[in-house]
Amino acid sequence: MARSEEAAAWTYAVYNAVREVPYGKVTSYGHIARLLGKPECPRQVGVSLKALISATAQPDAHYNSSNVPWQRVINSKGAISPRGVNGARQQAAAIEAEGVQVTRGSLGEYLIDFTSYGWFPDRLPSDLSEDDEDDNDEE
DNA sequence: TCTTTGACGACTG
DNA sequence: CCAGTCGCCAAAG
Numbered sequence: 001m002a003r004s005e006e007a008a009a010w011t012y013a014v015y016n017a018v019r020e021v022p023y024g025k026v027t028s029y030g031h032i033a034r035l036l037g038k039p040e041c042p043r044q045v046g047v048s049l050k051a052l053i054s055a056t057a058q059p060d061a062h063y064n065s066s067n068v069p070w071q072r073v074i075n076s077k078g079a080i081s082p083r084g085v086n087g088a089r090q091q092a093a094a095i096e097a098e099g100v101q102v103t104r105g106s107l108g109e110y111l112i113d114f115t116s117y118g119w120f121p122d123r124l125p126s127d128l129s130e131d132d133e134d135d136n137d138e139e
Numbered sequence: 140t141c142t143t144t145g146a147c148g149a150c151t152g
Numbered sequence: 153c154c155a156g157t158c159g160c161c162a163a164a165g
Contacts, residue, residue, distance in 0.1 A: 007162070029147050039148095041160055046146035051162085073146075081146045091146085 010036075014048040015063045017124055021072040024098045025119035026112050028076045035124050046081070049073060071095045072119075080110040 017032050029049075030042035038044070055066035071094035075081045080088045080095075080102075092102050092110040103111045114120075 030149085033147085038160090042147040042149095043145075043160060044147090044162080047160095047162055048146090050146055070146085075146080076148060083146050087146075 010038075010044065011048040011051060012063070014045050015052070015068045016126070018049070018068050018070060018073060020125055021069055021119055023069075024100060024117070026072045026074050026095065026100060026114070026117050027119045029073055029081075030076050031120050032073060035121075042076075045073070071098075074112055078112055078114050079105065080112070082109070 013036050014032060017035055021027050028042075029045040030039070032045045033039055033042040036045075049070050052068055052070055053061050053064045055061075055064040058064055059066075071091045074091075080091050082088055088110055095112070096102050100112060100117050103113075105111050
């Protein structure tokens with residue numbers, strides 16, 4: 001498959017995986033990458049989420065900022081990635097709205113306690129269903 | 140067309 | 153604990 005198609009497939013896979021993060025829970029870019037079988041590409045997860053279309057621009061898009069819980073993905077340090085004061089603040093507000101406690105670091109970072117809110121399953125719930133077949137080959 | 144820059148993260152010194 | 157390196161690769165300059 002062509003590179004562009006692979007890129008698109010990866011992006012959709014990221015969106016689908018993020019959709020499985022439960023309400024009120026958070027996970028990391030790296031964990032999403034690991035769940036998708038590409039542990040070396042946490043950065044590409046960020047690239048995909050960055051490309052997520054805003055719900056305001058396209059309310060009916062199959063994937064947009066309102067039907068993909070992008071706010072539940074933070075970095076491995078348990079902090080909302082800086083990227084721009086506005087963006088981080090916006091994400092903090094969105095995740096707090098789900099009841100997740102967000103604290104401020106000494107440098108103004110938004111921190112979330114993985115012990116209380118982390119979601120790090122070994123496999124995606126949607127993949128577990130395929131697992132009840134007797135023989136299947138993983139990816 | 141080539142170079143830089145990131146919503147990252149594991150590893151090294 | 154902090155800083156630098158590397159893998160990855162789509163966008164932006």
